[in-house]
Amino acid sequence: MALLKMKFTQQRRVRLAQGLWLLSWLAVMCGAFIFCLGVYLKTELLRRDEVMDNTEIHVVPNILMMVGLASIGTNWVASRVCQDSLDASRFPRWKVLLLAWFAVAALLCCLLIAVVVLSYALQGRLEESLKVGLRNGIRFYKDTDVPGRCFQKETIDHLQMEFRCCGNNNFKDWFEVQWVSNRYLDFTSKDVKDRIRSNVDGRFLLDGVPFSCCNPASPRPCLQYHLTDNRAHYNYEYQSEELNLYSRGCRQALIDYYMDLMNSTGPGVLSVILIQMSVLLSLRYLQTAVEGAMALENPEGESEGYLLEKGVKQTFEDCKAKVLDMLKFAQVDAADAEVSPGAADAEKTVDNTTEKAASPTPAS
Amino acid sequence: MALMLVKFDLKKRVKLAQSVWFMYWFAVLAGVLVFSMGLFFKIELRKRSELMDNNESHFLPNLLILMGLIACGINAFGGKVCYDSLDPTKFAKWKPMLKSFLVFCVVFNALLFVTALLCFLMRIPLQFTLAEGLRNGMKYYKDTDTPGRCYMKRTLDLMQMEFRCCGNDNYRDWFEIQWVSNRYLDFSAKEVKDRIGSNVDGQYLMDGVPFSCCNPSSPRPCIQLQMTNNSAHYSYDHYTEELNVWKRGCRDALLSYYGGMMNTIGALVILVIMLEIAVTVGMQYVNSSLSTLANPEDPESESEGWILEKTVKETFTDIMDKMKAMGKGGKVEEGGEAAVATVS
Numbered sequence: 001m002a003l004l005k006m007k008f009t010q011q012r013r014v015r016l017a018q019g020l021w022l023l024s025w026l027a028v029m030c031g032a033f034i035f036c037l038g039v040y041l042k043t044e045l046l047r048r049d050e051v052m053d054n055t056e057i058h059v060v061p062n063i064l065m066m067v068g069l070a071s072i073g074t075n076w077v078a079s080r081v082c083q084d085s086l087d088a089s090r091f092p093r094w095k096v097l098l099l100a101w102f103a104v105a106a107l108l109c110c111l112l113i114a115v116v117v118l119s120y121a122l123q124g125r126l127e128e129s130l131k132v133g134l135r136n137g138i139r140f141y142k143d144t145d146v147p148g149r150c151f152q153k154e155t156i157d158h159l160q161m162e163f164r165c166c167g168n169n170n171f172k173d174w175f176e177v178q179w180v181s182n183r184y185l186d187f188t189s190k191d192v193k194d195r196i197r198s199n200v201d202g203r204f205l206l207d208g209v210p211f212s213c214c215n216p217a218s219p220r221p222c223l224q225y226h227l228t229d230n231r232a233h234y235n236y237e238y239q240s241e242e243l244n245l246y247s248r249g250c251r252q253a254l255i256d257y258y259m260d261l262m263n264s265t266g267p268g269v270l271s272v273i274l275i276q277m278s279v280l281l282s283l284r285y286l287q288t289a290v291e292g293a294m295a296l297e298n299p300e301g302e303s304e305g306y307l308l309e310k311g312v313k314q315t316f317e318d319c320k321a322k323v324l325d326m327l328k329f330a331q332v333d334a335a336d337a338e339v340s341p342g343a344a345d346a347e348k349t350v351d352n353t354t355e356k357a358a359s360p361t362p363a364s
Numbered sequence: 365m366a367l368m369l370v371k372f373d374l375k376k377r378v379k380l381a382q383s384v385w386f387m388y389w390f391a392v393l394a395g396v397l398v399f400s401m402g403l404f405f406k407i408e409l410r411k412r413s414e415l416m417d418n419n420e421s422h423f424l425p426n427l428l429i430l431m432g433l434i435a436c437g438i439n440a441f442g443g444k445v446c447y448d449s450l451d452p453t454k455f456a457k458w459k460p461m462l463k464s465f466l467v468f469c470v471v472f473n474a475l476l477f478v479t480a481l482l483c484f485l486m487r488i489p490l491q492f493t494l495a496e497g498l499r500n501g502m503k504y505y506k507d508t509d510t511p512g513r514c515y516m517k518r519t520l521d522l523m524q525m526e527f528r529c530c531g532n533d534n535y536r537d538w539f540e541i542q543w544v545s546n547r548y549l550d551f552s553a554k555e556v557k558d559r560i561g562s563n564v565d566g567q568y569l570m571d572g573v574p575f576s577c578c579n580p581s582s583p584r585p586c587i588q589l590q591m592t593n594n595s596a597h598y599s600y601d602h603y604t605e606e607l608n609v610w611k612r613g614c615r616d617a618l619l620s621y622y623g624g625m626m627n628t629i630g631a632l633v634i635l636v637i638m639l640e641i642a643v644t645v646g647m648q649y650v651n652s653s654l655s656t657l658a659n660p661e662d663p664e665s666e667s668e669g670w671i672l673e674k675t676v677k678e679t680f681t682d683i684m685d686k687m688k689a690m691g692k693g694g695k696v697e698e699g700g701e702a703a704v705a706t707v708s
Contacts, residue, residue, distance in 0.1 A: 179585070220545065221543065
């Protein structure tokens, strides 16, 4: 009992081939779109490479790029098959390839679904990576004279200005690290000596933030230093001041940015999956309809197209039997070598019994 | 003696019509390009109109938009005429309009040339508008509580960060105005009273700049306040310090930004002019080749095509004579009437 059988006249077959040809070119465009999406996502991740600790999240754009390229090739093959499908002399050469094509197309759809799932599942890993990366960035902010870290200050400043954020969780993260280099500290002054003595590690900590945390939307000129000291500034209340600095932490800002990016590509990826599935199903129909037509005496007559020759369960049993056969074949080959003398005896006795069973029958 | 005479047979005429039709479609796209460039320029000017005191002239982008629309129209019409030129019956209905259409095209090309020239010259008035606008903008930096000006601070800060510039000519412009609002000054403090007493207008002036002037590439945390006082900061010499704040003035930065945009637009308009001249010349050849068929009934006969029927000098004298005749014609009519009146 074939699965989803449909009748195809010659005209319908021609229409199906033409429609599928157009659809497969559309799918090629979609493949190119997926590839470009992967490239864009990868460049965005690489741009902020310095504040990320590991590259696990890069698996999403990598898969997108691979699937995009594979999809372009696969759908181009589908369009060639369509072009040849109505020509009885050229179609048979594609027969061998088609089973492999179906497997590849199904694999691409699965990979695309996996990408959508991964982009949600890896959010936690991205957050961890950003937490560690930003913490290091803030720690090395002052090391503008250390080779390899001299651009940390510029990177963090540009990041805070562009994403309108301050610190890792919030601006208080800056209170816990020394972000002013020792080269610019006057160690003879009392204030510096007090601050250095006030903590175990001998660091110059202050209740101040770099200028890149300043919020331009604040009505008053930016207050960067002595932030927790209400008396240091006129008409200033540190608990209720909201607009002076950016209130968001950079980790949250970057996660929001990347999640928005990946969420906005979600619908696009899902529609590409749909298009690829419809190309797969249509090609299967075309294949079975054309093969059916070629088997008829009149190639222009009606034929049947189906998705699976037998029902789903039956096809599954057939596949299982085939696979087990292949495995058994391998096992029997190996066993044969060891047991050949014993097997030969057993075969002889079996032959004798079958002969004995066979001999009375002609009489009866 | 015609200008640039070329002999045409049927095949050549067909080829000419097809290639001119093709070029007309490119010219339509070029018209769309000019229109979109005008629109882009207008939007960019609007975005920063606050910094130019809402005084900037929108003449050039409006002209570009108009030219783009007219170019699209003319070129679409020309394309249609070329398409019909291969069919004598269809071409016959366009024929009477062609001469005036071609004259209009020539005038349009001259206007396009004027537009391109303006693109390169508008830099000068823009310079003055920017200088005036920025100076006023800096004056209103502190007025975040005055309705109508409360966003000037944010606009200026964002502009200084985006264009990497500080002040009008350089950062010292901030030393000459009060950019801290009185609401945040403690008038009972001695320092404030000193500063206010130190100048005639009673303004709180200081040798400091807003945070948006800070340069992130500086190796040391930004020094915004007490910039001219070397002893206020450790290991600091304000004469040799280069990376601390942006060195460039915002007028220069904005001028080079808009100037670059206008130069690009001007160059593109010149390319569009060359394309327009090419299609006008092509259309003139199509017109002249179809009007000089050796045998008007036979569409396959030979014909000649030219740019001008007579030489340039002769055409020019012809035009002058025509204009004089039109002028005299009016006078002769009046004189004739008066003579008739006296005679009768």
